[in-house]
Amino acid sequence: RAKTVGRNCNVLFTPDMQQVLTRRRRLETRIWEALHAQEFILFFQPILSARTKQLEGFEALIRLPDGFGEMISPGEFIPIAEEIGAISRIGDWVIRSACRFAATWPEHLTVSVNLSAAQFGRNFEADQGLVDVVLQALKDSGLDPHRLELEITESLVMERTDVVLSELKALRDLGVSIAMDDFGTGYSNLSSLWQLPFTKLKIDQSFAKSWRENAATVHPILDTIASLSRSLGVNLTAEGVETQEEDDLFTGLGCDQLQGYLFGRPLPPADMAAFLISHRTPSLEATTFEDWSSG
Ligand code: C2E
Ligand code: MG
Ligand code: MG
Ligand code: MG
Numbered sequence: 273r274a275k276t277v278g279r280n281c282n283v284l285f286t287p288d289m290q291q292v293l294t295r296r297r298r299l300e301t302r303i304w305e306a307l308h309a310q311e312f313i314l315f316f317q318p319i320l321s322a323r324t325k326q327l328e329g330f331e332a333l334i335r336l337p338d339g340f341g342e343m344i345s346p347g348e349f350i351p352i353a354e355e356i357g358a359i360s361r362i363g364d365w366v367i368r369s370a371c372r373f374a375a376t377w378p379e380h381l382t383v384s385v386n387l388s389a390a391q392f393g394r395n396f397e398a399d400q401g402l403v404d405v406v407l408q409a410l411k412d413s414g415l416d417p418h419r420l421e422l423e424i425t426e427s428l429v430m431e432r433t434d435v436v437l438s439e440l441k442a443l444r445d446l447g448v449s450i451a452m453d454d455f456g457t458g459y460s461n462l463s464s465l466w467q468l469p470f471t472k473l474k475i476d477q478s479f480a481k482s483w484r485e486n487a488a489t490v491h492p493i494l495d496t497i498a499s500l501s502r503s504l505g506v507n508l509t510a511e512g513v514e515t516q517e518e519d520d521l522f523t524g525l526g527c528d529q530l531q532g533y534l535f536g537r538p539l540p541p542a543d544m545a546a547f548l549i550s551h552r553t554p555s556l557e558a559t560t561f562e563d564w565s566s567g
Contacts, residue, residue: 299349303358306336312362313337314369315538318547319384319509319531322523327551329382331423331531332370333538334362354388363391364405371413371420373541377548384421384451389428393435403442410446417447421472424450426458429468437468444469451509456497466504473501475522477512480532483521491521498525 306312316330336344353359367385374383387402395401400408410417422443429436440450451472452465456479475497483490501508510522513532522530539547 296352299344299352300356302336302338302344303349303353303356303362307358307361307365310365311337312365313343313541314366314373315540316373316383316544317531317538318536318551319382319529320535322510322519322527322530325535327381328529329384329419329421330374330377331384331538332366332373332386334366334386350388354390357390359388359390360394360399363388364400367405368409368412371409371415373544374419375413375415379416379419382419382421382449383415384423386423386453387428389431389436392428392439393432402439403446406443406448407446418449421449421451423453423474424470425453426455426460426465429465430458430460433464440469444471454511456493470506472507472509472528473497474509474511474531475527477532480510480512480514480518480522483518484515494521494525498527502526 313335314332315335316332318327319329321328334346336349338344353362370383370385391402450470451474452470453474454476455473457476507528509529510527511531513519513530513534519534
C-alpha cells in the first residue's frame with residue numbers, strides 16, 4: 273500500500289514542483305543567512321507633496337541580495353520569512369536601520385516603514401515588544417518620532433484587532449504616524465477599520481492601473497475614497513503613480529502626497545546622497561535665506 277502511495281507521489285511530483293521546492297528551500301536558507309550576516313538592504317522610494325511636488329520623505333523597501341548579484345524582491349521573500357518565523361527579527365532590523373538612515377537626512381523628511389502582523393503582540397519576556405523596539409530605535413538614532421511613519425495593511429489589522437489596536441495607540445502616543453497601506457484591496461469592515469488610530473491612507477497602486485484601463489468606473493471610487501479621507505481627517509497618498517495623467521488625476525482628487533515611478537523608483541542607499549542634493553527644496557533654501565538676511 274505504501275508503495276502505491278509512493279508511486280502516486282512520484283507521478284504527482286513533477287520536475288517543475290521539484291524546482292519550486294528547491295528554490296523555496298534555498299530562499300529559506302538565504303533568509304536566515306542574511307539575517308545573521310546583516311545582509312538585507314533598504315532601498316528608499318521618494319514621496320512627494322502632490323501640490324508642490326516637493327520631496328517630503330521616503331518609504332523604506334527591503335531587498336534581499338541573492339548572493340549572485342541579484343536582488344530578491346520582498347513580494348517573494350516576505351511571505352516566506354513570515355512562514356518560517358523570521359519576519360519579526362527582519363522587521364526589527366528594518367525599523368532600526370530606517371531610523372538610522374533618516375536621522376542623516378534633512379530634518380523635514382520622513383521615513384515610512386512597512387510592518388508585518390507578526391511584529392505585533394510580542395510583549396512576552398523573551399522578546400522585546402514592537403513599541404519598545406521603536407522607542408529604542410528612535411533613541412539610538414536621535415530621530416524625531418514625528419519623522420517616523422509605520423505602514424500597516426487592512427489584513428494585518430483584521431487578524432488580531434485588539435493587540436494591534438493597543439500597540440498602535442502606544443505608538444501614536446510616542447508621536448509616530450500610522451499609514452493604512454494598500455487601501456482598497458482588503459475587504460475590511462470600514463466602520464471597525466476607522467476605529468484605528470491611523471493618520472494616512474495610501475491608495476493601493478492597483479487603482480492607478482485600473483484607472484488607466486477603465487477611468488469611467490474607477491474615477492467615482494477614487495473620488496469616494498478622497499472625500500472619505502477628508503471627512504475623517506486623514507491624509508491621502510496615491511501609490512504607483514507612473515504617468516503625468518495619473519499625477520493630474522490624484523492631485524485633482526485632492527491627494528496630499530504622491531509616490532511612484534514617475535517621481536522615482538526605490539533608490540539603493542548608495543544613490544541617496546546624490547538624490548538628496550539634487551532635490552534640495554526651494555522652501556529650505558528660502559528659509560535659510562530669510563534667516564540669513566534677517567540675522
Ligand atoms: P508596498 O508597501 O505597497 O510598497 C510599494 C511597492 O510598489 C514597492 O514594491 C514599490 O517598489 C512598488 N512601486 C512603487 N512605485 C511604483 C509604480 O509606480 N509602479 C509599480 N508598478 N510599482 C511601484 P516592492 O519594493 O517590491 O515591495 C513590495 C511589498 O513588499 C511592499 O508593498 C510591502 O508590502 C512589502 N515590503 C517591502 N519592504 C518591507 C519591509 O521592510 N517589511 C515588510 N513587512 N514588508 C515589506
Ligand atoms: Mg508600503
Ligand atoms: Mg502599498
Ligand atoms: Mg503592496
